[in-house]
Amino acid sequence: MHLVIFGWGNESRGDDAFGPLLLRRLEQAAWPGTTCIEDFQLQIEHALDLRGAELALFLDAGRDTPAPFQFKEIFPSGGLTHTSHALPPQSVLDVFRQVEKAEPPPSFLLCVRGESFGLGEALSPQGAERLEQAGAFLEKLGAQRTADAWRALLT
Amino acid sequence: MSALETAERPETLRRIAIDPVTRVEGHGKVTLLLDADNRIHQVRLHIVEFRGFEIFIEGRPYWEVPVAVQRLCGICPVSHHLAAVKAMDLIAGYSTLTPTAEKLRRLMHYGQMVQSHAVHFFHLASPDLLLGFDSEPTRRNIVGVATDHPEIATQGVLLRKFGQEVIRMTAGKRVHGTGAIPGGVNKTLTVEERDTLRRDIPKMTEWARGAVKMLEKLHLTNPNFYNRFGEFPSNMMGFVNSAGEMDLYHGGLRARDAKGAEIFDHVDYSKYNEVLQEEVKSWSYMKFPHIKSLGAENGWYKVGPLARVQVCDRIPSELAEAERQNLIAMGEGKPVHGTLFFHWARMIEALHAVEVVGQLLDDPDIIGTDLMSDKGDRREEAVGVIEAPRGTLFHHYRVGEDDLVKYCNLIVSTTNNNQAMNEAIRTVATQYLTGREITEGLLNHIEVAIRAYDPCLSCATHAIGQMPLQVELLDADGALVHRASKNMG
Numbered sequence A: 001m002h003l004v005i006f007g008w009g010n011e012s013r014g015d016d017a018f019g020p021l022l023l024r025r026l027e028q029a030a031w032p033g034t035t036c037i038e039d040f041q042l043q044i045e046h047a048l049d050l051r052g053a054e055l056a057l058f059l060d061a062g063r064d065t066p067a068p069f070q071f072k073e074i075f076p077s078g079g080l081t082h083t084s085h086a087l088p089p090q091s092v093l094d095v096f097r098q099v100e101k102a103e104p105p106p107s108f109l110l111c112v113r114g115e116s117f118g119l120g121e122a123l124s125p126q127g128a129e130r131l132e133q134a135g136a137f138l139e140k141l142g143a144q145r146t147a148d149a150w151r152a153l154l155t
Numbered sequence B: 001m002s003a004l005e006t007a008e009r010p011e012t013l014r015r016i017a018i019d020p021v022t023r024v025e026g027h028g029k030v031t032l033l034l035d036a037d038n039r040i041h042q043v044r045l046h047i048v049e050f051r052g053f054e055i056f057i058e059g060r061p062y063w064e065v066p067v068a069v070q071r072l073c074g075i076c077p078v079s080h081h082l083a084a085v086k087a088m089d090l091i092a093g094y095s096t097l098t099p100t101a102e103k104l105r106r107l108m109h110y111g112q113m114v115q116s117h118a119v120h121f122f123h124l125a126s127p128d129l130l131l132g133f134d135s136e137p138t139r140r141n142i143v144g145v146a147t148d149h150p151e152i153a154t155q156g157v158l159l160r161k162f163g164q165e166v167i168r169m170t171a172g173k174r175v176h177g178t179g180a181i182p183g184g185v186n187k188t189l190t191v192e193e194r195d196t197l198r199r200d201i202p203k204m205t206e207w208a209r210g211a212v213k214m215l216e217k218l219h220l221t222n223p224n225f226y227n228r229f230g231e232f233p234s235n236m237m238g239f240v241n242s243a244g245e246m247d248l249y250h251g252g253l254r255a256r257d258a259k260g261a262e263i264f265d266h267v268d269y270s271k272y273n274e275v276l277q278e279e280v281k282s283w284s285y286m287k288f289p290h291i292k293s294l295g296a297e298n299g300w301y302k303v304g305p306l307a308r309v310q311v312c313d314r315i316p317s318e319l320a321e322a323e324r325q326n327l328i329a330m331g332e333g334k335p336v337h338g339t340l341f342f343h344w345a346r347m348i349e350a351l352h353a354v355e356v357v358g359q360l361l362d363d364p365d366i367i368g369t370d371l372m373s374d375k376g377d378r379r380e381e382a383v384g385v386i387e388a389p390r391g392t393l394f395h396h397y398r399v400g401e402d403d404l405v406k407y408c409n410l411i412v413s414t415t416n417n418n419q420a421m422n423e424a425i426r427t428v429a430t431q432y433l434t435g436r437e438i439t440e441g442l443l444n445h446i447e448v449a450i451r452a453y454d455p456c457l458s459c460a461t462h463a464i465g466q467m468p469l470q471v472e473l474l475d476a477d478g479a480l481v482h483r484a485s486k487n488m489g
Helices: A014-029 A044-050 A089-100 A125-143 A147-151 B053-057 B062-072 B077-092 B099-123 B136-147 B152-171 B191-221 B223-228 B269-275 B292-298 B305-311 B318-329 B341-362 B418-433 B440-453
Strands: A003-008 A034-039 A055-063 A069-074 A107-114 B014-019 B028-034 B040-047 B235-240 B252-256 B262-267 B276-279 B288-291 B381-388 B391-399 B405-411 B469-474 B480-486
Touching: A003 A014, A003 A044, A014 A034, A014 A055, A014 A107, A014 A125, A034 A044, A044 A089, A044 B099, A044 B152, A069 A089, A069 A125, A069 A147, A089 A107, A089 B152, A107 A125, B028 B418, B028 B440, B040 B418, B053 B062, B053 B405, B062 B077, B062 B391, B062 B405, B077 B099, B077 B152, B077 B381, B077 B391, B099 B152, B099 B191, B099 B341, B136 B191, B152 B191, B152 B341, B191 B223, B191 B318, B191 B341, B235 B262, B235 B305, B235 B381, B235 B391, B252 B269, B252 B305, B262 B269, B262 B292, B269 B276, B269 B292, B269 B381, B269 B391, B276 B292, B288 B292, B288 B418, B305 B318, B305 B341, B318 B341, B341 B440, B418 B440
Parallel strands: A003 A034, A003 A055, A055 A107
Antiparallel strands: A069 A107, B014 B028, B014 B469, B028 B040, B235 B252, B252 B262, B276 B288, B381 B391, B391 B405, B469 B480
C-alpha cells in the first residue's frame, strides 16, 4: 500500500499551521509505505505526487468548518477562480485526472477547524486543543490504512 | 483620480460587492455602485492583505530575514527571499557577489519565474481561463483553441515541475529553502544536478514557445476584442540592464508613459523613494504608489509582464525577443494597453526564463564552488529589489548595531499595480456593465480583468471550506436582492 500524505499551510499564520504540524507527527510515526509532502499551498504539480499512490490523505486547516475537525472522502472537481494562487485538494485530483488520463487514488481530507490566521500569530487556544484531537484521530487512521477502513471513520 | 473612484452621492446608489471570503485577515473585494438605470458610479478594488508584513519582519535579526520573508507569500517565496537577501548583502557589508553566487541566484530566480508563469500556462488548457465570457463567439474561440492543444495541461504541469526542480536544486529544499545568504549562496549546483536540468531544456523551450504561439493564435481570432478589453492608457515601470535590455534579477528602474516616452531611466533602485511616492487612500488598506514627478493623479503605473516587455528595448534571448516583436507589432507603433495582453506577455517571459535557465546551465561558473564574496564595511540601511513574476518588488530595511531590523518597508508587486487594477475593472465595468441588466456572467468580466494581473490576494495561505467568491447585490436600502457564490472547498 503506497500512501501519499499532503500537509500544507503557513506556520506563521496561526492555525494555518495545522497541516504542516500534523504532517510532522506522521513523519515521526513513519507509517510504512508512506510519502509525506509539505508545502505552503497546493498547486498543480502536486498531482504528479499522486502517481503510483493507492491512497491519499490531505491535512489542512479550515475556517467555519466543523469542529473540532472533519474527515471526509473527496473526489475530483474542477473549476477556476479569480486567482491562480492555490488549489483545493479536489482540484489537485482533477488535475491528476487531466494529466494522467486515469482516476486518482481514493482520497481523504482531514480538515481541522481554525480560529485565528493572522500573520505572526501562534496557534489559538482552541486550535491547539483541536490539533491534539486531530492527532489522536490520525493514530486511528494509522491503525488500518485502507480506503474501506477510513470510510468507516468519516465524520 | 478616476471619475469612477468616488461617487458623488453613494447613499442613493445600489451596491454590488464581489467578495472572496478568505480565512485570513486580509482579502480582496470589488464593490460597484449603480443607480436605478444600472449606470456605474463607483468601482473599487479593496485589498487588505498586506497589513502586518512590516511588523512581522521588524525586530528580527537581519540574517534571519531572507528566510522569514518566504512566509509572506506562498506562490513566490523565492522572490521575497532574493529581494531581502539583496538588501541584506549590503547591510552585512557585501557589495558584490562571486560570479558563481550571482549566477546561482539568477538560476533560482528564473526557475521561480518559470514555475509561477507555468500555472498560467496550465490554465490555458481550460476555456475557463477567461472566466465568464458568456458571449458565444468568444467562448467558442477559446474552447476551439484549447481543443486544438489537448496536451497543454500536461505540459503546464511539467513546466511548473521543472521550475520547482530548479528552485529545489539551488535553494536546497522544495519549500523553506535557504540558498541565498548575505554575501552569497550556501549550496553548490552539482554536475549531476546541472545535467539533469539541462536535459529538459529543449523540451521546456518547445512547450513555452508553444504556449506563446497559442496565446497569439487566440488573440488573432478576435483582435479587436482582445486589444480593447479593459484597455486604458497608463505609465509602465520595470528593470532594464545597462544596455536597456530586460533583466528580471537586477537592473535600473525605467518608466515610460502611456505613449512609450521615457519618464526616467536607469534609476538606482536604492533611491526608489526619490522617484516613487506611496499614497494612502481612506477606502483601502493598500497603498497607491505613483511616480513622484507626475503626482498621484497622473503618476500611477503598471508593473509586471505587460509593462516589462514594453519598457525594455529588447529581451536578451533570441526566441523570446522574436515573440516580443510580434506582441509589440499589435500596437502599430504605440504601446499596447489591453488588459488581456498580460497573458501573452506572461508567456513570452516564461519562454525567456527557460532560455535564461538554459544559458546559465551552459555557463561553467554555475558549477563553481566559490560561493561567498569578501566582506567590506557594514551598512545601516539598504534596499533590495527584484522583478518578481507579478512585477517589481521592493524590500527596504534599516538594521541597528544589535543586528535587529528597526525599519522595514515593502512595496510588493500587487501594490505597485493597485491603481492599474482599479482602472482595469473600472474600464471593464464601463465597457460591459453600465446601463445593462447586471448578470453573473457580466460580473465575471471583472474577474477576468483581475485574473490578468493575478494579484496576490491572501497569497500566504490557502482555502478549505470556504466560499472564495461571493457576489451580493443590494438595493439602495441595503436589502439583499441577490447572492451568488462559488465554492472551492
